[in-house]
Amino acid sequence: MLGKVAKKLRIFGFDTEYLANTDDNEIINRFSDRKRIILTRDKQLYxxxxxxxxxxxxxxxxxxxxxxxxxxxxxxxxxxxxVPNENTRCSLCNKTLDKAQKSSLADIVPKKVFENANIFFKCSICKKVYWDGKHTKELNQIIDKINKEIKQV
Ligand SMILES: [Zn+2]
Structure with missing residues (x-):
């Protein structure tokens, strides 16, 4: 489940590393610079x-x-x-995305997407293409729910 959470955090624009099946000592060594907040389900590790x-x-x-x-x-x-926003990161690579010209994507994205979407981003590493559509609408509904809970009055 944290894998899915990590993917959403990246799309929301947060720099997120995700490690599965990693030895506790390796995690501790890797993040001993204290530059990241570690989220874990492992009570002992915590x-x-x-x-x-x-x-x-x-x-x-x-x-x-x-x-x-x-x-x-x-x-x-x-x-x-x-989302997508200028901080949105690739859900697979955690790299920031580049704006992509719609005209360059005609043969890359499904025809329906090409006709309906207006905003396109592309990962510089894995070349995955992101666009505004049903998926981002669903994510933005989740974001609305989150914002309602976290806004400071
Ligand atoms: Zn990528």
Whole structure:
């Protein structure tokens, strides 16, 4: 489930690394510079990180929306931009995206997408193309729900 959360965080525009099946010691070594906040479901790992003063917090909820809300609150983020935005990252590579010319994508995206979408982005690494459409509409509905919960009155 955290993999899906990580993909959403990237699309929302947050620099997100995702590690699955990684040894605890390797995680600790890799993030000992304290430049990232580590989210983990592993209680033992969380305890070790806390002792080492490595920024982290435990993910307890199994609900994706709830988890995203908790992450924003814990990170002191009180507004998430709708997507795609200029910070949107590739859900696969975590790289920032480049704006793509619609005319260059005629043979790359499905015909229907080409006809209906107006905004296109492309990952510089894996070449995955992103556009505004049904998928972004659904993501923006999730973002609306998150924003309602995290806005500071
Ligand atoms: Zn990519």
């Amino acid at each position: 305890k070790r990180l806390t002792k080492l003063n490595i920024p982290s917090f435990p993910i307890i909820s199994d609900n994706e929306l709830e988890t995203l809300i908790i992450i924003m609150k814990e990170s002191n983020i009180n507004y998430v931009l709708s």
